[in-house]
Amino acid sequence: MRKFFAATIAAVSLAAALTAPAAAQTPIKIMVGGIDKQIYLPAKLAAQLGFFKEQGLDVELFNSTSGSQAATALLAREVQGVVGFYDHTIDLQSKGKFITSVVQFAIAPGEVVLVKAADADKLKDPANWKGQALGVTGLGSATDFLTRALAAKAGLKMQDYTLVPVGAGDTFLASMQQGKIVSGMTTEPTVARAVKNGTAKVGIDLRTPESTRAALGGDYPAACLYMDRAWMEANKETAQKVVNAFVKTLKWMNTHSPEEIAAQMPKDYYAGELDLYVQGLREGKPQYSVDGMMPAGAPESVLSVLNSFSPNLKGKTIDLAKTYTTDFVVKANATN
Incomplete structure (x- = not known):
């Protein structure tokens, strides 16, 4: 009888374990300023590798056409995080908005200035962008920001040229092919596509x-x-879990080949040309961080570059300590 009851209890316990709902995952929304761009690849890769779920997170990734749109969504509290460029933390602080980088994906922009192939020798020098x-x-x-910085370094003023918003991918390529722009800044996989089809050449890398x-x-x-600073401080446990996932992703990237990284990504990100996608990777x-840390002295360098052209920063004091934190990354590296 005792054996019968023991077996019954064990069976009931097993059934309960099998039918029990999975532990609730913490939902979080993150917007990416171009989810298929290789500069932002760690965002989708972390999801593909299952690292968010590993941390007990239910991450929803949203796509936007540019970093400025993504930042707007964050300030409107539509999302809790944005995968974009660190320079926005400085620019927005100059406008009284405080956002903070919590993990650094890249130690270089990963951008390329493409110039019209026929005039490449001339246009690769920003001094010739006038008009x-x-x-x-x-x-x-x-x-x-980067285009204006390069132009300012070459001695040009804002009124000396016109910036045209053309997006990336097909819209960028069409704008250059149709003569709407003679030069433009973009990223992979657009760069490799433009060079292969002869539309453009690399001007500045x-x-x-x-x-x-x-x-x-x-x-x-x-x-x-980056995250809204107030939200980050009120949700440190969730922020830590997100950073844990991204640091693990960066370390995974550092130990795997471009071919292996590409194999994890959705096939439609290749734009039909896997070989070019791998080439871009x-x-x-070299742009990708291996540990998510902010390089020493880098925030001061970005501020200096932005100060070279941005009217938003004139007369403003920027507290760089509030534009980024390494607290979460240090803890993530200690456990990954």
């Missing part, structure tokens, strides 16, 4: 820390995850 239409993903985006320093005069850490791999 020209230059393509950016969106006005107020990081490509806007910002895919490595070294080439970025040569072009801008200093470091320019770019892709990151190989050439752009």
